[in-house]
Amino acid sequence: MVDFKAISSEAFPTNFLWGGATAANQLEGAWRKDGKGPSIADALPGGKQRLTFASSKDFNGQIDEKRYQYPNHRGIEHYQRFKEDIKLFAEMGFKCYRFSIAWSRIFPQGDEIEPNEAGLKFYDQLIDECLKYQIEPVITISHYELPLNLVKNYGGWKNRQLITFYERFAKVVLQRYKQKVRYWMTFNEINSAFHFPIMSQGLMPSNGSNDYTNIFQAWHNQFVASALAVKFGHQVNSNLQIGCMILYATIYAVDANPKNQWANLKQIQDFNFFCTDVQVRGEYPASTARIFHDYQVDSQRLKITEQDLQLLKKYPVDYIGFSYYMSSVTDVTHQDTVKSAGNLIGGVSNQFLQTSDWGWQIDPTGLRIALNELYGRYQKPLFIVENGLGAFDKLTTDHKIHDDYRIDYLKKHIHAMAKAVADGVNLMGYTPWGCIDLVSASTGQMSKRYGFIYVDLDDNGKGSLQRIPKDSFYWYQKVIESNGKGV
Numbered sequence: 001m002v003d004f005k006a007i008s009s010e011a012f013p014t015n016f017l018w019g020g021a022t023a024a025n026q027l028e029g030a031w032r033k034d035g036k037g038p039s040i041a042d043a044l045p046g047g048k049q050r051l052t053f054a055s056s057k058d059f060n061g062q063i064d065e066k067r068y069q070y071p072n073h074r075g076i077e078h079y080q081r082f083k084e085d086i087k088l089f090a091e092m093g094f095k096c097y098r099f100s101i102a103w104s105r106i107f108p109q110g111d112e113i114e115p116n117e118a119g120l121k122f123y124d125q126l127i128d129e130c131l132k133y134q135i136e137p138v139i140t141i142s143h144y145e146l147p148l149n150l151v152k153n154y155g156g157w158k159n160r161q162l163i164t165f166y167e168r169f170a171k172v173v174l175q176r177y178k179q180k181v182r183y184w185m186t187f188n189e190i191n192s193a194f195h196f197p198i199m200s201q202g203l204m205p206s207n208g209s210n211d212y213t214n215i216f217q218a219w220h221n222q223f224v225a226s227a228l229a230v231k232f233g234h235q236v237n238s239n240l241q242i243g244c245m246i247l248y249a250t251i252y253a254v255d256a257n258p259k260n261q262w263a264n265l266k267q268i269q270d271f272n273f274f275c276t277d278v279q280v281r282g283e284y285p286a287s288t289a290r291i292f293h294d295y296q297v298d299s300q301r302l303k304i305t306e307q308d309l310q311l312l313k314k315y316p317v318d319y320i321g322f323s324y325y326m327s328s329v330t331d332v333t334h335q336d337t338v339k340s341a342g343n344l345i346g347g348v349s350n351q352f353l354q355t356s357d358w359g360w361q362i363d364p365t366g367l368r369i370a371l372n373e374l375y376g377r378y379q380k381p382l383f384i385v386e387n388g389l390g391a392f393d394k395l396t397t398d399h400k401i402h403d404d405y406r407i408d409y410l411k412k413h414i415h416a417m418a419k420a421v422a423d424g425v426n427l428m429g430y431t432p433w434g435c436i437d438l439v440s441a442s443t444g445q446m447s448k449r450y451g452f453i454y455v456d457l458d459d460n461g462k463g464s465l466q467r468i469p470k471d472s473f474y475w476y477q478k479v480i481e482s483n484g485k486g487v
């Protein structure tokens, strides 16, 4: 008889990957250095309205430094200071570090045949620096940083040629780092295009973001590109673990009204599961026809070949990476609902939850639900590759940051993870977002801080860039040291 009681424990596995996560475009800076070309992130100005601006008709990927300020151009100068930063990660005891490789450092325009050796040299050093401290690199191949040329002159991911360009890029990095890097993800938050196709697909109004046929075509092209990366990665080293990565939003129906329940289930099918169904199960879900109908996708115009479908089936991902920050609520029956803000998706305000400084609804139990929903559906290892609290931090006169609110947020989410592990979920690791303060993706602000390490830089680009460990730095150190017990 199997003793089910004995195998149900809240302990994290001994090889659990504790670490932190960043993305090249949000911290490296050096946007023109050593041959790097501009990416879509380099064209996004700072300010709370950046995504509204990037989704407007006025935006066509132009960079106008006289008119706008571009915080990603400088980032936190990680390009120059990466050794100091990795040393601090090592001090916290990181087992892994998730970062992305800026595509336009390796292929500055995206469509070259030969890679830019100077760009690769930077990642050689970054990876070696991690390995020096036994920190396992976890690489996102594409994180909201498509080369701008592919946006402006090729029309973004709706253009099938991008499959070839991505494949070339992925092959170069997989080949080069196949013995040093085991964990990879093909696209950051691939499903986010439902709401903001500019960052992940390079689609804006001037190249067709207002037509869902383009968005679904872009996804299809990305699915094929992802499958090709999995194929190649496993060919060069069968030990490589190549995952997908989605933005997971736990969504609740506001009440038991079947209309709200159905609307909510649709949201879950569309937003949370559509991309993973394809990337994990290797085929389009049964709900595809309904989804195409709801989003007025012209399936006659979609180019999806038999050969593509075979590739998707043959090369699914090895694990599911996802970000989790908050939950939201679906309500289609009340007129006077109060809206909530959120990580690219909004929703209706939830009276049972508190919100962050940016109005995101804090919900640790929602993470336990997310883990159970994802594992129940796919039975593939899960990796929480983003989670955290964007908050205003205050530097005291004696150079300290007392971020007990961040510790409280993370603590509750780690407790929820432990419970999910006891629920039977296979969880590989946890990399809180923005482990060092960096430029916010949605607002371009520095003042929206997630880090364990404070970076002295404000929203106007002023500051010494000095790195200062926050209280959460020492707390997280203990969490890792005790493998999650000292939370």
Ligand code: BG6
Pocket: 023, 026, 144, 188, 189, 247, 323, 343, 344, 386, 390, 433, 439, 440, 441, 442, 443, 448
């Ligand atoms: C995720 C992205 O959506 O959330 C990150 O993958 C982003 O790039 C993070 O930074 C937090 O969002 P924001 O807008 O607060 O930076």
